[in-house]
Amino acid sequence: MGVLLSTIEETLSGLRIIKAFTAETFFTGKFHRVNEEYRKLMTRLYRKRDLTSPLSEFMGAVVMVIVMFFGGKLVLGTEQQLEPSTFIAFIAIFSQLIPPAKSFSEAYSNVQRGLASVDRINKILDAEITIRDNEKAISIHDFNHSVEYRNVSFAYHKGGTGWVLKNINLKVEKGKTIALVGQSGSGKTTLVDLLPRFYDLEEGEILLDGENIKDYKLNDLRSLMGIVNQESILFNDTIFNNIAFGLSNVSEEDVMNAAKIANAHEFISKMSEGYQSNVGDRGGKLSGGQRQRISIARAILKNPPILILDEATSALDTESERLVQDAITRLMKNRTTLVIAHRLSTIQHADEIIVMQQGEIIERGTHTALLEKAGVYKRLYELQAFV
Ligand SMILES: Nc1ncnc2c1ncn2[C@@H]1O[C@H](COP(=O)(O)OP(=O)(O)O)[C@@H](O)[C@H]1O
Numbered sequence: 271m272g273v274l275l276s277t278i279e280e281t282l283s284g285l286r287i288i289k290a291f292t293a294e295t296f297f298t299g300k301f302h303r304v305n306e307e308y309r310k311l312m313t314r315l316y317r318k319r320d321l322t323s324p325l326s327e328f329m330g331a332v333v334m335v336i337v338m339f340f341g342g343k344l345v346l347g348t349e350q351q352l353e354p355s356t357f358i359a360f361i362a363i364f365s366q367l368i369p370p371a372k373s374f375s376e377a378y379s380n381v382q383r384g385l386a387s388v389d390r391i392n393k394i395l396d397a398e399i400t401i402r403d404n405e406k407a408i409s410i411h412d413f414n415h416s417v418e419y420r421n422v423s424f425a426y427h428k429g430g431t432g433w434v435l436k437n438i439n440l441k442v443e444k445g446k447t448i449a450l451v452g453q454s455g456s457g458k459t460t461l462v463d464l465l466p467r468f469y470d471l472e473e474g475e476i477l478l479d480g481e482n483i484k485d486y487k488l489n490d491l492r493s494l495m496g497i498v499n500q501e502s503i504l505f506n507d508t509i510f511n512n513i514a515f516g517l518s519n520v521s522e523e524d525v526m527n528a529a530k531i532a533n534a535h536e537f538i539s540k541m542s543e544g545y546q547s548n549v550g551d552r553g554g555k556l557s558g559g560q561r562q563r564i565s566i567a568r569a570i571l572k573n574p575p576i577l578i579l580d581e582a583t584s585a586l587d588t589e590s591e592r593l594v595q596d597a598i599t600r601l602m603k604n605r606t607t608l609v610i611a612h613r614l615s616t617i618q619h620a621d622e623i624i625v626m627q628q629g630e631i632i633e634r635g636t637h638t639a640l641l642e643k644a645g646v647y648k649r650l651y652e653l654q655a656f657v
Pocket residue numbers: 426434452453454455456457458459460461
């Protein structure tokens with residue numbers, strides 16, 4: 271049933287791609303296969319279940335026949351070893367035993383079915399939470415001077431050899447903007463994901479105001495940060511609730527101000543129900559640029575001291591990119607920012623640009639310094655300048 275439902279869910283949500291690639295027959299076939307398997311399994315199950323009742327009735331009857339046969343012989347036989355009244359009483363008591371014996375078989379099949387479900391449920395309930403508060407975790411409510419990565423190495427598979435980050439040293443002073451650039455797969459997203467502790471470090475440490483981030487309360491640490499990803503994740507709810515997400519007691523005015531800074535107010539007001547319009551599943555009723563601006567408004571409203579932008583504009587067309595970039599520049603003002611950019615033109619004013627390659631920092635410096643150095647950054651920059 272689980273496999274069948276996930277196939278249905280996947281097919282329905284990927285309908286657009288399936289149609290575009292004319293893969294309907296493939297997916298219909300896949301559905302039929304899974305469905306057929308389910309049907310066979312259920313037929314086998316029902317066959318057995320429906321058979322248990324006639325079978326146990328039959329067995330009960332057989333047992334009664336045997337009892338009657340021997341009992342009858344004892345009562346009617348020449349020696350009359352048994353009183354007829356005793357035998358009748360015995361039969362009456364014995365027949366009471368049969369229904370509970372029958373319900374054993376039913377109980378057994380129910381237990382089996384339950385066990386199969388429990389296995390799957392426990393897999394989720396017992397999943398170990400590996401990232402949790404340290405026993406003596408301290409609170410933190412402000413960010414004061416710096417974030418520092420010290421000799422950080424990281425691999426997704428514990429004890430594995432595939433280091434995704436190798437010996438990273440990086441310091442971000444309060445109020446500065448640090449940009450990360452590099453090929454896709456070079457470890458930029460991994461590097462910024464370590465800061466809100468989406469993963470814990472294998473080697474090295476990350477310090478926030480001089481204290482290891484593992485020593486802070488997880489919730490406190492994360493509330494210092496605002497994150498805008500390439501893929502803006504919206505929930506099937508109103509625009510208002512999507513912007514005010516995770517915060518309580520938010521006034522309409524605050525949400526509207528955040529939307530204005532994010533260049534989203536205009537398109538929201540044009541919608542028939544304004545801020546109360548529903549965005550659809552995963553924000554499907556909005557365009558990519560609109561979704562992105564709403565997730566920026568969300569970050570603005572949260573007003574975090576540290577901002578993480580992971581290719582926040584890469585999914586956009588030039589026009590909406592200009593609007594979003596505009597919004598981001600406003601968002602970055604007076605904040606400490608780690609920004610990953612695919613378009614180098616947007617990060618020229620960063621205080622430091624870090625060029626990454628295969629998990630290592632290969633160049634660092636300001637835009638002008640890196641251009642003078644005529645290394646990897648200059649090559650990347652020139653490649654883009656022609657586009
Ligand atoms: N959740 C994950 N599990 C295992 N490997 C991952 C995971 N996420 C990323 N990787 C690997 O880590 C490397 C760096 O990925 P990423 O940090 O996303 O790069 P970038 O953001 O620079 O494109 C890639 O080789 C990728 O295959």
